[in-house]
Amino acid sequence: MNTKEAAAFIRENLTTTPAVGLILGSGLGVLAEEIQNPIQISYKDIPHFPESTVSGHKGQLVIGELEGRQVIAMQGRFHYYEGYDMKQVTFPVRVMKELGVETLFVTNAAGGINESFNAGDLMVITDHINNMGDNPLIGANDDDLGPRFPDMSEAYDRRLIDHAMKSADRLGLKIQRGVYIGNKGPVYETGAEVRMLRTWGGDAVGMSTVPEVTVANHAGIRVLGISCISNMAAGILDQPLTHEEVIETTAHVREDFLSFVKDLLKTLPA
Ligand code: HPA
Numbered sequence: 001m002n003t004k005e006a007a008a009f010i011r012e013n014l015t016t017t018p019a020v021g022l023i024l025g026s027g028l029g030v031l032a033e034e035i036q037n038p039i040q041i042s043y044k045d046i047p048h049f050p051e052s053t054v055s056g057h058k059g060q061l062v063i064g065e066l067e068g069r070q071v072i073a074m075q076g077r078f079h080y081y082e083g084y085d086m087k088q089v090t091f092p093v094r095v096m097k098e099l100g101v102e103t104l105f106v107t108n109a110a111g112g113i114n115e116s117f118n119a120g121d122l123m124v125i126t127d128h129i130n131n132m133g134d135n136p137l138i139g140a141n142d143d144d145l146g147p148r149f150p151d152m153s154e155a156y157d158r159r160l161i162d163h164a165m166k167s168a169d170r171l172g173l174k175i176q177r178g179v180y181i182g183n184k185g186p187v188y189e190t191g192a193e194v195r196m197l198r199t200w201g202g203d204a205v206g207m208s209t210v211p212e213v214t215v216a217n218h219a220g221i222r223v224l225g226i227s228c229i230s231n232m233a234a235g236i237l238d239q240p241l242t243h244e245e246v247i248e249t250t251a252h253v254r255e256d257f258l259s260f261v262k263d264l265l266k267t268l269p270a
Contacts, residue, residue, distance in 0.1 A: 002047070002048040002091075003048075003091070003094045003095055003098050004098060005047045005048060006046050006047050006048050006049060006091070006095045006098075007095050007098035007099050009046055009047055010041060010046065010061065010063070010095065010099060011099065013039050013041060013063075014039065014063060016065075016070045017070060017099065017100040018063055018070045018071055018072035018096070018099055018100060018101055019069060019070050019071070019100065019101065019102055019103065020069050020070070020071045020072075020101065020102075020103045020104070020105065020265065020268070021071070021072050021073075021074075021093070021096040021101040021103070021104040021105070021221070022071055022072070022073040022074065022104075022105045022107070022261075023073075023074045023077050023092075023093075023104065023105070023106045023107060023209075023212055024073055024074060024075055024076070024077075024107055025077065025106075025107045025108035025109050025206075025208060025209075025228070025250075026108070026109040026230070026243075026246055026247060026250060027109060027228070027230070027246065027247045027249075027250030027251055027254075028107050028108075028109070028228060028250055028254075028257060029075040029076060030254055030258065031066075031073065031107075031257070031258055031261055032062040032073040032075040034066060034258065034262065035062050035063075035064040035065065035066050035071060035073060036064050036065045036066065037064045037065060038062050038063065038064040039062070039063045039064060040060050040061070040062050040063075041060060041061045041063070042059065042060045043059045043060060043061070043076075044059070046061070046095075048091065049091065049092070049095075050078050050084050050088045050089075050091065059075070059076045060075050060076070061073065061074060061075070061092075062075055066262065066265055067262050067263075067265040067266040068265070068266060069265045069266075069268065071265070072096060072099065072101060074092055077089075077092070077208060077212070078091075078092070079185065079186075079207055079208055080132060080134070080184055080185070080207070080208075080211065081184060081185035081186035081207055086134050086135060086136035086138070086211050087136060087139075089136065089211045089212070090136040090211045090212055090214070090215035092212075093212050093215045093216050093219065093221070094145070094215060094219070096221070097145075097216075097219040097221060101221060102221060102222065103160070103221065103222050103223075103224070103268065104212070104213075104216045104221050104222070104223050104224070105223075105224050105225075105226065105261065105264070106125075106209050106212055106213055106216075106223060106224070106225045106226070107225070107226045107227070107228070107257075107261075108180075108206045108208050108209045108225075108226075108227050108228070109206065109227070109228050109230040109246050109249075109250050110123070110180060110204035110205060110206035110227040110228070110229060110230065111188065111189070111194075111204060111205045111206065111229070111230070111231050111232065111233035111234070111241070112203070112204055112229040112231070112232045112233055112236070113181070113194055113197055113198050113202045113203055113204055113205055113233045113236075114176070114178055114198075114203040114204070115232075115236060117176055117178075117203070117204070117229050117232070118229070118232070119229055119230060119231050119232055119245075119249050120229065120249055120252055120253050121174070121175075121176050121228075121229040121253075122173070122175050122176065122226060122227070122228055122229070122253060122256060122257060122260060123175070123176040123177060123178050123180075123203065123204055123226070123227040123228075123229055124161055124164045124165065124168075124175055124176070124177045124178075124224070124225070124226060125156050125177075125178070125179070125180045125204075125209075125224075125225030125226065125227055126156055126161060126177050126178060126179060127155060127156060127179045127180075128155060128156075128179065128180045128181065128182060128209065128210050128213060128225070129179060129180075129181045129182070129200060129201070129202060129210075130182055130210045130214070131181050131182055131183050131184075131197075131210075132182050132183065132184050132210055132211070133184060134184075134211075135211075135214060136211045136214055136215050137150070137214060137215070137218055145218065145219060146217075146218035146219050146220065147218070150214075150217055150218045151217070152214070152217055155213055155214075155217050155223065156213070156223050156224065156225050157222040157223055157224060159222075159269060160222060160223070160224040160269075161177070161224070163224075163264065163267070163268070163269055164224060164226070164260075164264060165177070167260065167263045167264050167267060168260065170263065171259060171260065171263055173256055173259075173260055175260070176203070176229070177203075178202075178203025178204055178227075179201050179202050179203050179204070180202070180203070180204050180205070180206060180209060180210075180225065180227055181197050181200065181202035181204070181205045181206075182205075182206060182207065182208065182209055182210030182211075183205055183206070183207055184207065185207030186207065188233075188234055188241045189205060189233060189234045190234060190235070191234050191235020191236075192235070193234070194233040194234050194235050194236065195235065197233075204227045204229060204233075205233055206227065209225060209227075213225065224264070226257075226260070226261070228249070228250050228253055228257060229249075230245065230246040230247075230249040230250050231245050231246060231249060
């Protein structure tokens with residue numbers, strides 16, 4: 001099977017088993033540079049792996065040690081809006097599972113819907129809404145991978161959310177919590193759409209994360225999600241949205257983001 005071939009290829013380059021997977025979103029790939037004794041594997045070298053196309057994303061796995069944990073980081077992810085199907089978008093999560101990953105940290109840049117947020121805030125994701133009109137688990141279910149009808153009532157592990165809030169307190173970081181809505185993209189939302197998403201209960205909106213978290217839940221991997229609020233969503237402030245702003249803001253919160261994730265790893269509960 002493709003997942004097994006990809007995992008076998010990666011495993012050949014490793015001497016340890018990664019326990020924590022990190023998916024690093026737009027502008028957040030710098031975390032991978034902190035990994036000690038890193039082994040870098042370009043996506044294009046891994047059998048069956050798709051290739052990343054969006055600027056601000058590097059397109060490689062970085063595997064090694066971070067804060068005493070064996071981690072495998074995706075520096076750059078695959079987005080649905082790039083034209084990949086849901087199976088391709090989530091392929092790396094399946095590979096991580098095959099490699100032994102039990103905990104997944106998923107990060108992204110997102111627009112703030114909640115008007116009490118500010119650009120530059122970090123938000124721990126408490127739940128999500130799949131507004132992508134698709135699902136990576138459609139099709140025949142492989143019962144060895146997970147159940148046909150997976151439970152999503154705790155898509156984001158409560159203990160990990162708790163852990164994250166405690167870590168933020170310790171570090172003196174003001175961290176928001178909220179619901180992430182995953183849209184297809186690639187357009188940013190209209191102002192009317194943002195108002196609608198707010199009535200749905202969304203706090204932040206982005207174009208990723210939902211597929212990977214869905215497959216992680218199916219596979220029994222516990223998930224922690226962190227959004228970097230790179231901008232306020234359309235129509236809230238009187239200004240247009242640009243990808244440059246997204247990248248610029250994530251660069252500003254880089255230090256907070258790095259210390260937060262590193263502390264989360266250092267003190268990660270078993
Ligand atoms: N909308 C959707 N995706 C995003 C945004 C946004 O405002 N900012 C960063 N990713």
